[in-house]
Amino acid sequence: FSSECAEVTITNCSIVNNAWDGVALYRGANVTVTDCLIKDGRGAAIGVTWDATCTAYRNDVSGFWKGIGAFGTSWVIARNNLVHDNLGWGMIATGESFMDMANNVVYHNGNCGIAPWSTDARGRIVNNIIADNGWRDEWVCPCVGVWFYGDWSKWVFTNNLVFNNKAGNYQAIWDQTDYNFNVSKDPLFMGDADFHLKPESPAINAGDSSTYDLDGSISDLGIYGGPQARKH
Numbered sequence: 685f686s687s688e689c690a691e692v693t694i695t696n697c698s699i700v701n702n703a704w705d706g707v708a709l710y711r712g713a714n715v716t717v718t719d720c721l722i723k724d725g726r727g728a729a730i731g732v733t734w735d736a737t738c739t740a741y742r743n744d745v746s747g748f749w750k751g752i753g754a755f756g757t758s759w760v761i762a763r764n765n766l767v768h769d770n771l772g773w774g775m776i777a778t779g780e781s782f783m784d785m786a787n788n789v790v791y792h793n794g795n796c797g798i799a800p801w802s803t804d805a806r807g808r809i810v811n812n813i814i815a816d817n818g819w820r821d822e823w824v825c826p827c828v829g830v831w832f833y834g835d836w837s838k839w840v841f842t843n844n845l846v847f848n849n850k851a852g853n854y855q856a857i858w859d860q861t862d863y864n865f866n867v868s869k870d871p872l873f874m875g876d877a878d879f880h881l882k883p884e885s886p887a888i889n890a891g892d893s894s895t896y897d898l899d900g901s902i903s904d905l906g907i908y909g910g911p912q913a914r915k916h
Contacts, residue, residue, distance in 0.1 A: 685705075685708045685710075686707075686708070686709050686710070686713035686715050686736070687709070687710040687711045687712075687713055688710075688711050688712065688713070689711070689712035689713065689714070690712075690713050690714070690715075691713075691714045691715075692713070692714075692715045692716075693715070693716045693717075694707065694715065694716070694717040694718070694720060695716075695717070695718045695719055695720065696718075696719050696720065697720045697721075698720070698721045698723075699720060699721065699722045699723070700721065700722075700723045700724055701723075701724050701725065702724070702725030702726070702727075703725065703726065704725060704726050704727040705725065705726075705727040705728050705729070705730075705731045705748075706722040706723075706725055706727075706728070706729040706730060706745075706748065707722065707729070707730045707731070707738075708727070708728070708731050708733075709731065709732045709733065709734075709736035709737075709738055709758070710733055710734045710736055711734045711735070711736065712734070712735055712736060713736040713737070713738075714736070714737050714738075715732075715736070715737075715738050715739075716738075716739045716740075717730060717738065717739070717740050717741075717743060718739075718740070718741040718742055718743065719741070719742045719743065720743045720744070721743075721744045722743055722744070722745045722746075722748075723744070723745075723746050723747045724746070724747035724748070725747065725748050726748065726749055727748060727749060727750065728748060728749070728750040728751070728752070728753045729743075729745040729746075729747075729748040729750070729751050729752060729767075729770065730743070730745065730751070730752045730753070730762075731750070731753050731755065732753065732754050732755065732758040732759075732760050732781075733754075733755035733756040733758055733779075734755075734756045734757070734758065735756065735757045735758060736756075736758045736759075737758065737759045737760070738754075738758070738759075738760045738761070738762075739760075739761045740752060740760065740761070740762045740763070740765055741762075741763050741764055741765070741912045742763075742764045742765065742907070742912065742914050743765045743766070744765075744766045744768075745765060745766065745767045745768070745770070746766075746767075746768050746769040746770060747769060747770065748770050748771070749770065749771050749772050749824075750770060750771075750772050750773055750776065750824075751767040751770045751773065751774040751775055751776075751790070751793065752765060752767060752774070752775045752776075753773075753775070753776045753777070753778070754776070754777045754778070754779075754781035754782070754783040754805070754807075755778055755779050755781060756779045756780070756781060757779065757780045757781060758779075758781045758782075759781070759782045759783075760777070760781065760782070760783045760784070761784045762775065762783065762784065762785050762786075762788060763784070763785075763786045763787050763788065763910065763912045764786075764787045764788065764907045764908075764909075764910065764912045764913055764914055765788045765789075765907070766788070766789050766791070766879060766907055767788060767789070767790045767791070767793065768789070768790070768791040768792050768793065769791075769792050769793065769794075770793045770794060771793075771794040771795075771820065771823070772793070772794055772795050772796075772823055772824035772825065773793060773795055773796045773797070773798070773799045773824055773825050773831075774790040774791075774793040774796070774797045774798060774814075774817065775788065775790055775797070775798045775799070776798070776799040776800075776801055777799075777800050777801065777802070777805040777806075777807055778799075778801040778802040778805055779802055779804065779805060780802070780804040780805065781802075781805050781806075781807075782805070782806055782807050783805070783807040783808075784807050784808045785798065785807065785808065785809045785810070785812060786808065786809075786810045786811050786812070786895070786910060787810075787811045787812065787891070787895075787903065787905070787906060787907060787909045787910040787912065787913070788812045788813075788906075788907065789812070789813045789815075789879050789906045789907050790812060790813070790814045790815075790817065791813070791814075791815050791816055791817070791879070792815075792816045792817060792819060793817045793818075793819075794817075794818070794819055794820040794823065794827075795817070795818060795820065795822060795823055795824055795825045795826065795827050796817055796818070796824075796825040796826055796827065796828050796829070796830070796831040796849075796855075797814040797815075797817040797828070797829045797830060797846075797849060798812070798814055798829070798830050798831075799825050799830075799831045799832075799833070800832050800833070800834040800839055801825075801831070801833045801834060802833070802834050803834050803835045804834075804835070804838075805834055805838070806835075806838035806839060807838075807839060807840075808839070808840040808841075809830075809839060809840065809841045809842075809844060810840060810841075810842050810843055810844070810891075810892050810895070811843050811844065811891040811892055811895060811903055811905050811906075811909060811910060812844045812845070812905065812906070813844075813845045813847075813871050813879075813887060813905050813906040814829040814830060814844060814845070814846045814847070814849070814853075815829070815845070815846070815847045815848055815849070815871060816847070816848050816849065817829055817849045817850065818849050818850025818851055819850065822851075826851055826855045827849065827850040827851040828849050828850075828851050828852050828853060828854060828855040829846040829847070829849035829852075829853040829854060830846060830853065830854050830855070830857065830860075831855050831856060832854070832855070832856050832857035833856050836857065841860060841864065841866070842864040842865055842866065842892055843864070843865045843866065843890060843891050843892045843905065844860070844866045844867075844905070845866075845867050845868070845869065845871050845886065845887050845890070845905050845906075846860070846861070846866065846867075846868055847868050847869060847870060847871060848870070853868055865890070865892075867886060867890070869886040870886075871885055871886070871887045871905070871906065872884060872885040872886070872887070873885075879906060879907055879908070880908060881904060881906065881908065885904075887904055887905035887906055887909075888904050888905075889901055889902045889903075889904060890902075890904065890905050891903030891904060891905055891909055891910065895909075895910050895911070896910070896911065897909055897910065897911075897913060898911065898913060
């Protein structure tokens, strides 16, 4: 829990079996959380509210009611996170928040994968894989990949792979397949719990043209793409 303009760095931690949130930010907190396992609790695995700011890279987030959320007037940079098997939504931006969601894998969450959920929220949704969400009855949102309940003009939504979500890939917005380099194809993960991409995956070199992998090629989609990519 971080509040009152505290500055905190959390790295390589296991934050497991919480009574409520995993990492909670309030009132001007500035937190960097990287390479952590945040698993099994209630509330949000990473919840950023009031005017807090958060940088979240390469975290494994699962087993909460909510995955990574930006609320209030907060500012969140969330990249290369594996957000999976949460009960409600995977990632959400609401209130007057800003959220940059890039190169995440948002997989097998109970209801929706990603939810821009306010007319005043804004940000980017780029280079993500959003797949196989919607395994429980509708609770906090429809069982879709992307539930857009906001002002589309305030968001950049490009180069995402949205696939095989239970009640459809998109709701409250038109189907983005084949618009702005978004696709709806099987990402071809290496295995059920292995989110590396097979050589023939449509997610390889499919990222935004201004984002590069560490080898200098155009970014892959998902957690192993881009400059903040997971190494293993």
